[in-house]
Amino acid sequence: MMNISRRSPLFLLLLSSSSSGSCCGLQSGSRRLISGMKVFDRRMKRRQRSWSARQEDTELYDYLRDEVGSRLADRVHDVARTFPLALDVGGGKNHITQHLSKDVVERLFLTDVSEETLKRRRRGEIATHCVVADEEFLPFKENTFDLVVSSLSLHWTNDLPAALTQIQQVLKPDGVFIGAMVGGDSLYELRCSLQLAETEREGGFSPHVSPYTAVTDLGNLLSHAGFNMLTVDVDDVQVHYPGIFEVMMDLQGMAESNCAWNRRALLHRDTMLAAAAVYKEMYGNDDGSVPATFQILYMIGWKPHESQAKPAKRGSASTSFADLSKINKPIRKDDADL
Amino acid sequence: MSGSNVWTRTREKLRLFPEIFAQCGSEAAAYGKCVSATTTGGQELKKDLCAKEFQALKTCFTNAAKKRAK
Numbered sequence: 001m002m003n004i005s006r007r008s009p010l011f012l013l014l015l016s017s018s019s020s021g022s023c024c025g026l027q028s029g030s031r032r033l034i035s036g037m038k039v040f041d042r043r044m045k046r047r048q049r050s051w052s053a054r055q056e057d058t059e060l061y062d063y064l065r066d067e068v069g070s071r072l073a074d075r076v077h078d079v080a081r082t083f084p085l086a087l088d089v090g091g092g093k094n095h096i097t098q099h100l101s102k103d104v105v106e107r108l109f110l111t112d113v114s115e116e117t118l119k120r121r122r123r124g125e126i127a128t129h130c131v132v133a134d135e136e137f138l139p140f141k142e143n144t145f146d147l148v149v150s151s152l153s154l155h156w157t158n159d160l161p162a163a164l165t166q167i168q169q170v171l172k173p174d175g176v177f178i179g180a181m182v183g184g185d186s187l188y189e190l191r192c193s194l195q196l197a198e199t200e201r202e203g204g205f206s207p208h209v210s211p212y213t214a215v216t217d218l219g220n221l222l223s224h225a226g227f228n229m230l231t232v233d234v235d236d237v238q239v240h241y242p243g244i245f246e247v248m249m250d251l252q253g254m255a256e257s258n259c260a261w262n263r264r265a266l267l268h269r270d271t272m273l274a275a276a277a278v279y280k281e282m283y284g285n286d287d288g289s290v291p292a293t294f295q296i297l298y299m300i301g302w303k304p305h306e307s308q309a310k311p312a313k314r315g316s317a318s319t320s321f322a323d324l325s326k327i328n329k330p331i332r333k334d335d336a337d338l
Numbered sequence: 339m340s341g342s343n344v345w346t347r348t349r350e351k352l353r354l355f356p357e358i359f360a361q362c363g364s365e366a367a368a369y370g371k372c373v374s375a376t377t378t379g380g381q382e383l384k385k386d387l388c389a390k391e392f393q394a395l396k397t398c399f400t401n402a403a404k405k406r407a408k
Contacts, residue, residue, distance in 0.1 A: 196373050196383060201392070203385035245356045273399060274369065274392060276359055281370020282377075 038158050039211065042113065042134060044259040045156050049092070049114035052255035058120070061253035062093065067237060068180050068296055069095030069151050075178050075300065076100060076149065083147035087111070089167065089179075090135050090153025094121040094128070097149070101125055105147065111138070112153075117255075136163045140170045150179040152296075155212060156259065164225035174305035177227065183212045184234065184295040189283045190247055194267075197274035206264045215297050227301025228308060235296045240289040244272075244279045247292050358406055362398040369395045 052058055073096050084106045088096060091110040108126045111133040112118050118130045133139050135150070135157050148167050157163045167177050191209040198205035213221070215234050222230050241247045251257060284290050302308060359366065372388035381387065 196377070199383050200373055200385065200388055243356050243359065245352075245359075270392075270396065272355075273359070273395065274373075276355075277366035277370045277395060278373050279370075281367055282374045 039260055040156050040158055041259045041261055042156075042158070045255075046113040048252075048257050048259060049112070049255040050116040052253060053093075053114065053116040053120050055253065058253070061250055062095070064237065064239070064254060064294060065092060065095045065152055070099050071235065071296075072096045072149060072151050072178060072180050072298070073099035075298065076104060076147070079176060079178075081146075082106070085109075085145050086147040086149065087138075087140070087145045087170065089138070089148060089150040089163075090156075091149075091151070092117050092121075092153070094124065096151050097126055097128070098122040098124040109140075109145075111135075114255075136166065138166045138170055142169045143172045144170050146172055146175050148175070148177045148179075150177075150181070152180060152182055154179060154181040155183065155210070160213065161221055161224060164221055164227075168226045168301075168303055171303040173303050174307060175303045177299070177301045177303075179300075180296050180298050181213065182294055183218070183297040184215050185293065186212055186295045187292060189279060189290070189292055190244065193244060193275045193279035193282065194271075196278050197271050201271045201274050202268065207260065207262060208258060208264070208267075210258060210260050212295075213297070215295075218297055218299055222299060222301045225301075226304070228304045229300075229302045231298075231300040233298050235298060237294045237296060238291050239294070240285065240291050242289055244276045244290065247290070354403070354406060358399060358402045361402045362395055365391070365395040365398045 052061065076096075077100075082104060086097070086105045086107070087109045088094070089111055090113075091097075092112050092114075094110055097105060097108050097110070102125045105126050108128045109131055110118065110121065110128050111131045113132065113134050115132050118132065121128075121130070131139065135153060136159055148171055150167070154160060154163060164177075167179075171177060187209050194208045195205045215232060218232050219230055222232070239250075241250065279290055280288075369388055369391040372391045373383065375381075376383040376387070
């Protein structure tokens, strides 16, 4: 699979159906960090988001974004600071800052690639300016923002290192980036079911679930982008659905459909039937429902500033580890003045 | 795209999928077991390895669809 993605998309459509595959595990793993490489069709992603926003029942599909948005807002609250100017990258319908108050963030810039989504945003207390902008081409000057947040949109960027670098640049020194993206083993049930079904029915398989960043790579990516004092943690959100069809319908409603260049244009009915059977058998719950796992990676990174704690210089230690053994002994009389 | 065209008709048919699929539980389970047996280190999964089970599932599915359409 490693060389296939360097070829042109049309060639891949013809080639992928004849490749043979071994079982699950090929799709996940770290994303290729080659700059200039187009994994995703950004125009398609914009069209998918606009389509999703225009649906009448679009609210029904917001549950995942709302959940992650509220957890991100908690993390913003945990930082004991007020942020005069904040930026929400790929903010969509304003899932994060609807939970924040004017005391925490004074002014907000909300960006997304899709204008339709921005039009249907939730209203909160904070004065918001909407900007239609791509995550990789932020139209802001350096050292502008005190806070940048991003929820569930960075996993569709073509060049994640560049996007993180841009975020780092638009931050002021001592500014913070708090983000969440889908990563790791998300949707492994769907990926494996489709892979097995396609192999059995058609003799080969092509990727249906996009490549995700592994949590171990995220720390490296953030420090290469120039962030300090990193915090990365993983949260699993497991949603139960009646079946594979509902999983795919909800993903489409959430504007999370595949938009990778190497995606296959169609899914055979037989393969879909086979995948439904495999999903239910391999991952089904006792009550007949099937789970879909979203592994959300949360990251916090600070732009360097002199006031931040730095590692101490070598040789500056004033106590030794050998003193640990003296902790249990009573303090001498001349030290008692504490 | 407004009105009835091949895409709207196909989507409507597709929406019935879960309901019809629910009626073929045992065939689906048999096919699923056959495929998932390959993941536990038995045979390697090849094309049409579980063709018999899949045919049973497909027949059940088409019959249920026909009954539903009546």
